[in-house]
Amino acid sequence: MTTTTKGLEGVVASRSQISSIIDDQLTYVGYTIDDLAENASFEEVVFLLWNKKLPNQKELDAIKKELAENMEVPNEIYEHLKSYDMSKVHPMAALRTAVSMLALYDDEVDVMEADANKRKAIRIQAKIATIVTAFSRIRKGKEPVKPKKDLSYSENFLYMLNGKQANSIEVEAIEKALVLHADHELNASTFTARVCVATLSDVYSGITAAIGALKGPLHGGANEAVMKMLLEIGEEENAIPYIEKKIANKEKIMGMGHRVYRTGDPRAKHLKEMSKQLTKITGQEKWYNMSVEIEDYIKKNKGLPANVDFYSASVYHSLGIDYDLFTPIFAVSRTSGWLAHILEQYEDNRLIRPRAEYIGPQKQKYIPLSQRS
Ligand SMILES: CC(=O)SCCNC(=O)CCNC(=O)[C@H](O)C(C)(C)COP(=O)(O)OP(=O)(O)OC[C@H]1O[C@@H](n2cnc3c(N)ncnc32)[C@H](O)[C@@H]1OP(=O)(O)O
Ligand SMILES: O=C([O-])CC(=O)C(=O)O
Numbered sequence: 543m544t545t546t547t548k549g550l551e552g553v554v555a556s557r558s559q560i561s562s563i564i565d566d567q568l569t570y571v572g573y574t575i576d577d578l579a580e581n582a583s584f585e586e587v588v589f590l591l592w593n594k595k596l597p598n599q600k601e602l603d604a605i606k607k608e609l610a611e612n613m614e615v616p617n618e619i620y621e622h623l624k625s626y627d628m629s630k631v632h633p634m635a636a637l638r639t640a641v642s643m644l645a646l647y648d649d650e651v652d653v654m655e656a657d658a659n660k661r662k663a664i665r666i667q668a669k670i671a672t673i674v675t676a677f678s679r680i681r682k683g684k685e686p687v688k689p690k691k692d693l694s695y696s697e698n699f700l701y702m703l704n705g706k707q708a709n710s711i712e713v714e715a716i717e718k719a720l721v722l723h724a725d726h727e728l729n730a731s732t733f734t735a736r737v738c739v740a741t742l743s744d745v746y747s748g749i750t751a752a753i754g755a756l757k758g759p760l761h762g763g764a765n766e767a768v769m770k771m772l773l774e775i776g777e778e779e780n781a782i783p784y785i786e787k788k789i790a791n792k793e794k795i796m797g798m799g800h801r802v803y804r805t806g807d808p809r810a811k812h813l814k815e816m817s818k819q820l821t822k823i824t825g826q827e828k829w830y831n832m833s834v835e836i837e838d839y840i841k842k843n844k845g846l847p848a849n850v851d852f853y854s855a856s857v858y859h860s861l862g863i864d865y866d867l868f869t870p871i872f873a874v875s876r877t878s879g880w881l882a883h884i885l886e887q888y889e890d891n892r893l894i895r896p897r898a899e900y901i902g903p904q905k906q907k908y909i910p911l912s913q914r915s
Contacts (some may be wrong), residue, residue, distance in 0.1 A: 546898075546899040549801070551801065555728060555733065555894070555896075556728055556733075556736060556887075558727070558728070558883065558886060559571065559594055559886070560591055560594075560725055560727075560879070560882045560883060560886060561591075561725040561726060561727050561879070562727060563726070563727050563802050563803070566803050566804060566805045566806065566808065567808060568726070568727075568808050568809065570587065570590055570591060570724065570725055571590050571591070571594050571595070573590070573596075574808075575722065575808050575809060575812075576808065576812075578590075578721055579718055579721050579722055579809075579812045582596075582721055583602075583694065583695075583696075583717060583721075584694075584695050584696055584717055584720040584721055584724070584875070584878075585597075585602060585605050585606045585609065585694065585695055586602060587720075587721050587724050587878065588605065588609075588667060588695075588724070588878045589601060589602065589605050591724060591725055591878055591879060591881075591882035592660070592663060592878075592881065592882050592885060605664075606694060606695070607691075608664050608668070609664060609667060609668045609695055610668070610689065610690070610691045610692070610693065610694075610695075610698065611668075611691060612664055612665050612668035612669065613668045613669060613671065613672050613689035613698060613702075614669075614672065614688065614689060615640075615644065615669045615672050615673060615676070616644075616647045618643070618647065619640055619643060619644065619647075619673065619676075620676060620680070620686055622639075622640065622643060623636060623640065623673075623676055623677050623680050624680055626681075628680075628681040631681075632757075632866060633674065633677050633678070633866050633867055633869075633870045634753065634756070634757040634763070634866075634869050634870055634873070635757070636673075636677050637670070637673055637674060637677070637753055637870050637873060638750055638753040638754055638757070640673045640677075641666070641670065641673065641746060641749050641750050641753060642746060642747075642750040644665075644666070644669060644673075644746060645744065645746035645747075645750075648662060648665065648746070650662060651744050651745075651746060652744055654742065654744075654888070656885075656888070656889075659745055659884075659885060659888060660885065662744075662745045662746070663745065663881040663884075663885065666745065666746070666749055666877060666881065667877055667878055667881060670749075670873065670874050670877050671689075671695065671698060671699045671702065671874050672686070672689060672702060674699075674703075674867065674870040674871065674873070674874055675687070675699060675702035675703040676702070677870075678703055678864065678867055679702075679703075679705070684705070686702070687701065687702045687703075687705050688702075689701070689702055693707075694713075694717075695720070696713050696716045696717040696720060697713055699716060699874065700712055700713060700716055703863075711820070711823065712861055715816055715820060715857060715861060716861070716871075718812065718816060719813070719816075719854060719857060719858075719871065719875070720871075720874065720875040721875075722809045722812055722813065722850065722875075723809075723850065723854075723871075723872050723875035723876055724875050724876065724878045724879050725876070725878065725879030725882060725883075726850075726876075726879065727802075729761065730755050730756075730758075730760075730761050731752040731753075731755035731756040731761060731762065731876065731880065732752065732876075732879060732880055732883050733755075734751045734752050734754070734755040735748040735749065735751060735752040735880040735883055735884055735887075736748075736883050736884070736887045736894065737751075737894045738751040738752075739884045739887050739888065739891075740887055740891055740892065740893050740894040741893060742891065745881070745884055748880065748884045749877060749880055749881070749884075752876070752877075752880045753873055756869065756872060756873055756876060757869060759796065762851070762869045762872040762873065762876070763869050764796045764797050764849070764851035764852075765797070765850075765851040765854045765855050765858070765868040765869060765872060766855075766865050766866055766868045766869050767796035767797070767851075768796045768797040768851055768852055768854075768855035769855040769856070769858075769859055769865040769868065770865060771784075771795075771796055772829055772832055772833065772855060772856065772859075773865075775832060777828065778828050778831050778832050778835065781832045781835045781836055781839075782835060782836075782839055785836055785839055785840070789843065789844070795836065795840055795846075796851070796852075797848060797849055797851045797852030797853075797855065798836075798837075798840045798844070798846045798847070798848060798849065798852065799844075799846040799847070799849065800846075800847065800849045803847060803849070804847075805847065806847040806848070807847055807848065807849045807850055809850040810847070810848045810849060810850060810852060810853055813850065813852070813853035813854050813857055814833075814834075814837075814848070814853045816853070816857045817829070817830045817833065817853040817856040817857050817860070818830050820856075820857055820860040820861065821856055821860045823860075824860045826856075826859070826860050829855075829856040829859060829860065830856055833848075833852065833853060833855075833856055837852065851872075854868065854872075855868060858871065
């Protein structure tokens with residue numbers, strides 16, 4: 543064994559037909575993220591990622607119907623969510639547990655045939671939106687709202703979150719955010735999902751593991767951290783002194799930098815524009831202005847670009863969403879990508895098992911407990 547690459551940087555660990563990042567351009571099955579963000583619905587993207595082709599009208603109607611019809615979750619999940627001490631539970635921890643729990647109510651959980659796995663994919667994608675929104679309502683002392691079969695995925699998400707039908711601006715924003723976050727090659731949580739199911743473990747295990755990986759602040763958890771930072775800064779004039787202090791203390795600025803992108807994250811410009819428009823509509827321009835100042839400063843002084851998590855923070859905040867729900871919303875979207883990768887992994891599976899370079903002590907002699915200092 544020779545080379546070790548810390549963090550597996552630059553290591554190509556899998557082949558995939560789902561999404562690519564080439565020369566800082568992101569595509570899903572060869573369609574640019576710009577094209578999809580401007581034109582595609584979330585359901586179209588889900589179909590695309592799972593079937594490697596865009597749906598025709600009949601296929602789109604079918605997947606929309608299947609998702610809407612499978613959104614309800616077993617009562618036991620609601621009861622479990624209601625049993626938590628909400629002052630202590632992060633929604634990503636609740637989501638991780640609830641998705642794992644869903645497996646207990648799926649009769650096909652260990653049926654490993656391709657068709658059964660696709661049916662489970664629909665059920666998980668449908669139900670994850672319900673779990674996130676139910677958690678949010680329950681902790682506010684409200685009853686969960688049942689999904690409506692005639693609403694789209696994004697409409698249902700907002701309907702279940704707020705208990706009323708969303709306006710077109712809100713739906714458009716969530717739809718675009720879901721499209722932008724759906725897949726991203728072999729990011730940490732997707733790799734986690736693939737490693738998990740490559741043991742031939744079930745789909746629910748793969749998604750549960752992926753949620754755990756997304757939760758961390760170096761990955762999906764960064765969008766929540768960005769909003770906390772903006773709130774801590776408070777006013778535009780505090781932004782640069784705050785950032786300068788962090789940089790002087792060698793702290794990282796959340797939402798900045800990326801393992802793969804060098805010139806910029808192609809999703810960030812869409813979220814930046816959304817942030818500009820939404821903060822204007824809602825009279826909260828300071829979050830956008832502050833974000834632009836920070837982005838410019840970090841680009842100039844550290845050469846780092848904003849990533850997908852940076853402007854999504856002010857987008858979700860201007861929609862009135864609690865900041866600890868930002869990463870769960872990322873998970874709702876990314877579930878579509880995780881599922882695509884899980885299905886792809888099963889199609890041509892081999893156990894994923896790299897090696898470690900041992901750098902610990904060698905040839906030690908066992909010392910009996912009584913002789914140890
Ligand atoms: C959806 C997503 O997962 S997108 C990423 C979300 N994560 C974040 O936004 C967290 C902040 N960003 C980071 O921590 C990193 O940029 C990562 C984890 C995204 C990528 O990291 P890596 O490629 O592993 O870079 P690494 O962490 O090794 O940093 C390399 C150098 O850049 C610096 N750096 C990287 N990101 C940042 C940042 N956000 N702020 C300040 N400095 C940074 C590091 O301090 C380090 O500097 P040094 O060489 O002087 O020690
Ligand atoms: O690809 C990565 O490393 C992180 C990322 O941007 C994502 O998962 O969307």
